[in-house]
Amino acid sequence: MSAQDAKERAHDARVYQVGLVLALVLSAVPFGAVALGLLPASGLLWMIAICAIVQILVHFRCFLHIDLSSNHRHDLQLILFSVCIVILMAGGTLWVIGNQRAMMM
Amino acid sequence: MLSQNIRFAVFGNLSFSALPFYSVIATIAASMVVLGAIACIVVITRAKAWTYLWKEWFTSVDHKRVGIMYVIVALIMLLRAAIEAILMRVHQATAFQQQGILPPEHFAQLFTTHGTIMIFFMAMPFLIGLFNLIMPLQIGARDVSFPVMNSVSLGMTIGGSVLMMISLVLGKFSTGGWSGYPPYTELAFSNDMGVDYWIWALTLSSLSTTMTGINFAATIYKKRCEGMTLMAMPLFTWTCLCTSILMIFAMPAITLATALLALDRYADMHFFTNGMGGNMMNYINMFWLFGHPEVYILVLPAFGVFSETIATFSGKTLYGYTSLIYATMVIAVLSFTVWLHHFFTMGQDANVNAIFGIATMLIGIPTGVKIYDWLLTMFRGEIRLTVPMLYAIGFMILFTIGGCAGIVLANPGVDYQVHNTLFLVAHFHNVIIPGTLFGMLSGYHYWFPKAFGFRLSETWGRRACLCWIAGFVLAFFPLYALGLLGMPRRTAEYFDPAYRPWTLIAAVGALIIAAALACLVIQLVVSIRDRAQQAVPIGDPWDGRTLEWSIAAPPPEYNFAVLPTVHGRDAFLDAKHDGSAYRAPEHYEDIVLPKNAAIGPVICVAGGAAGFALTWHIWWLAIVGVATMFAALIVRSFNRDTERVIPAAEVRETEEAWLRLAHSLPPRDRNAELSIENEGLATVAAE
Amino acid sequence: MSGQVKQHPGLNLHREDAETRDQTEEVLFGFWVFLMSDLVLFSLLFATYGTMLHSMAGGPGPKQLFDIRNAGIETVALLLSTFSFGQASLAMKYDDAPGRVQTWLLVTLGLGLVFLGYEIYDFVDMIGKGGPPSRSGYLSSFFALVGTHGLHVTCGCVWIIVMIAQVRMFGLDTLVKTRLLRLGLFWHFLDVMWVGIFSVVYLQGLVG
Structure with a gap:
């Protein structure tokens, strides 16, 4: 080596x-x-x-x-986009279902 | 007792009572499936074609062949589900104050299978098939990123389709609608095999589609030819990218929703049950977390097709290329923010409904941008009214009406009034038929010559198109009226005479759609018969603009002798103008292609068997099926002999024969493209 | 650091020809896309768990069922396994020593099995305390979330065994290396999911 x-x-x-x-x-x-x-x-x-x-x-x-260097741009973009979608989907689920629970209580 | 146990161990719940003698129409349908299957087997055996099919098609990992097989599956399933639709329309027309032509239970199965098939086994295989066939050609690639996975995806889709067909013969299908809402689909209310058929067919389809999305996204990101920047990609490829992204992120939601429903049914869990802490609204929430992006999975590819056909048949560069791309991306992202509009009436507070209503209306903006872009592409173009263009024009008018109905429905207040009525059915058919289906048929007609080397009959294509448009209008516009009159969807029998005229008109429309289907079948038969006159071996029958038209039709298995270099959009049109089209490359090289793989068909059979076994509680077969799928993956990973080489000499021979032909034939003007003179070589017209 | 372009560790990509590098990047990108799809699956399982927190149906809750000691042991086993996989990656990248790679893979496999063993033990313990998955919506969602992670770890273990066999049969050629690279991403990704599980499920449950 x-x-x-x-x-x-x-x-x-x-x-x-x-x-x-x-x-x-x-x-x-x-x-x-x-x-x-x-x-x-x-x-x-x-x-x-x-x-x-x-x-x-x-x-x-x-x-x-994963870091901020330029040759990981694709991976990083992908991960950040995924995080956005996850926040929308999981956060939205908690919000909607929680809201329904509150309305029914 | 013992013999019963043994029978259960071997056959699960399967018994002779599973045969469909509960309704005459069901018996006829089952007989047609069985006879059709037998006829296929006999014909193939007598033609001694099994070896050929196995070597050249079933085990092929060539994206073009995989794509063609996807489209074949889609067309077969289209026939079945459209016949079901016609039966339902006729049933409702006859169900005034009496039982219609179908028993209610059978009617309920039909609306479930119709929806499930049209979404998962017609529309998605169709669009995935077209993407498979064309997208790698448009970006100048030899194949998709993961060709073997592509074949596995196809296998799983076919496995699911076969499961759908088997459900016609053995047992009953779910009566819970294509969305399968619990608690109705829980064991307490649907204690038979129907919902299980639905769950496992969907699971196969959703896993397959997830893999396809991954495959296409990687392909578009990493396999574009030199010079093909993202902003130089044809619109069809752009919509493929956005569709893939939707598949990647939306399909897990349906995979999970159905898996949890399965856990409820098989393992006595309580995700969506009435008691024990279950919450069925979370199913509906997850289903539409998938379901709304799914709507755009269906329609974005059609937008892509129309962007290609409108530009080609207007003889103009696409107007507003950049805005079309941004509109597509905006639609893709917004589609994740509107799922709640499918259940405005479920009991969340008004503010939540308002937010999702506004988000829904926002989607109208990018969609409107697209419509204007297409109109402006046609403006002052030299429009040729070929079949793909007729579909495009029908689409623009009808889709706009459907989209406006969507804006109306996006108002929670309005939605409360028409929720679960036929107004909704009218709306979504009004966007999906002129959108997805017309788009797919337009693409089918447009790219058929590329795939097979001959054009489809224009006459029968026009008849089919006309029947589709007229039939659609007659079949679905009355449903808006019925919905406003308050007729609930999925009604098996009704008593209000005000509904009667409208259901009759809709039934007439359905019969015209039957004529459209007949025209499509005849078109295919006639075109195959006349294939010699319709041949376009040079490969550019429509004076195309993008790379897929720059190679022979049908394309050689390696696609491009030398991977192309492009300098902008409309790459092939530019090449025709600067004279670099139809030129031999400076030198030929050996081309490495993936070898055929048996894993696709193996997983098709194993996955289908596992789904069937789980449906009927044949546990040994379920274990064998799932184990076979994993074993096939592992065995495959030890296979080192996965590539083959096409020697440069062979490539040269193929290419030079094609080029000689191209140089010997006279180019034809665009206006002669529908005559038998069209041999796939277009005159280079001034822009 | 040297001035060289940083690559994914595990492959001496700068010594490979450009074509191999492109192919590797393509395969890895595809795998990242798969992981993100899997992430959506996990996130919806987390969300379902979140919506089910109050759905005890009169059954036992986290405080009656969870054992912080088990969760702690599972966490340590998984963290150590991620580190040992890292050692395998280093041995692959710099030493080109198939033997050392196999040893570290075996260590990782052992730690993965310890994790799975404790998880099963924990599940059995919970069921014994009156908390099977069929008891309530809450418990269904717990077992679905943690069980899905456990299934992923099981698949990872099978994959490690396959890769040990492939290193033995084929040595460290490019194909084996890219597969190890993907296995590494998978294994480390499962660790990230576990961080979510012990925080959201176990610790939050014992506090809340």
């Missing part, structure tokens, strides 16, 4: 290591907080949501290797 390759390999390996550590921490924090009941319910829910979103971003960056 050339020195260049070795350097790249070390870099790539570090990305996975950083990803794993971040993922474990971002999982351990909400799990621990819920298990120990560290915050009031609403605070816990916010924390779970934020940790989950950050962790998903970490997964995309470190494991799925």
